[in-house]
Amino acid sequence: xxxxxxxxxxxxxxxxxxxxxxxxxxxxxxxxxxxxxxxxxxxxxxxxxxxxxxxxxxxxxxxxxxxxxxxxxxxxxxxxxxxxxxxxxxxxxxxxxxxxxxxxxxxxxxxxxxxxxxxxxxxxxx
Numbered sequence: 001x002x003x004x005x006x007x008x009x010x011x012x013x014x015x016x017x018x019x020x021x022x023x024x025x026x027x028x029x030x031x032x033x034x035x036x037x038x039x040x041x042x043x044x045x046x047x048x049x050x051x052x053x054x055x056x057x058x059x060x061x062x063x064x065x066x067x068x069x070x071x072x073x074x075x076x077x078x079x080x081x082x083x084x085x086x087x088x089x090x091x092x093x094x095x096x097x098x099x100x101x102x103x104x105x106x107x108x109x110x111x112x113x114x115x116x117x118x119x120x121x122x123x124x125x126x
Contacts, residue, residue, distance in 0.1 A: 010056040014078045021060075023048050023098060024091030024111050029062060029075055030083040041083060044073055047091065047111060049098040063098075065106050090114040 021027050028045040046064030049072070053059055058077040063070060075082050091111040101109045 007055075014056055018077055019085035019087065021048060021085060021087045023051055023096055024093035025087050026089040026091065026111075027062060028086045028088055029073075030086075031075070032081045032083055045088065046071075046073075047098070047101070049101060050096070063101060070102060 019027075025048050026046065027048055028043055030041050030043055032039055033042045044062060044064070046062040049061050049063045051058070051060045056078055059074055060077060061072055061074045063072045065071070075085075090113065092114045093111060098111075
């Protein structure tokens with residue numbers, strides 16, 4: 001059981017709406033980067049390999065291959081620097097942590113995609 005004061009303070013800093021994505025999805029994270037007095041948005045697109053934590057402490061790790069090297073970046077879900085998280089492709093995996101992708105090559109580490117299909121009614125075909 002957590003302290004109600006701590007929960008109240010944490011709720012003040014949590015985002016009201018959080019993007020829907022899960023492990024195995026390909027996401028595009030737009031992060032606000034400050035360089036000197038200028039701020040800009042930087043995109044990082046890759047596969048979500050894990051989600052950890054709960055509440056204000058929740059974070060997720062995104063992995064991509066950049067110039068032949070694997071790059072992983074961890075983002076807090078409720079961070080003020082994370083502008084948006086957009087799911088570009090939904091993946092079909094049976095694990096909650098995809099750490100095994102670190103040892104795989106680009107071709108071996110591909111994840112099966114889930115495609116939305118529209119169901120036709122039987123009466124329309126008859």
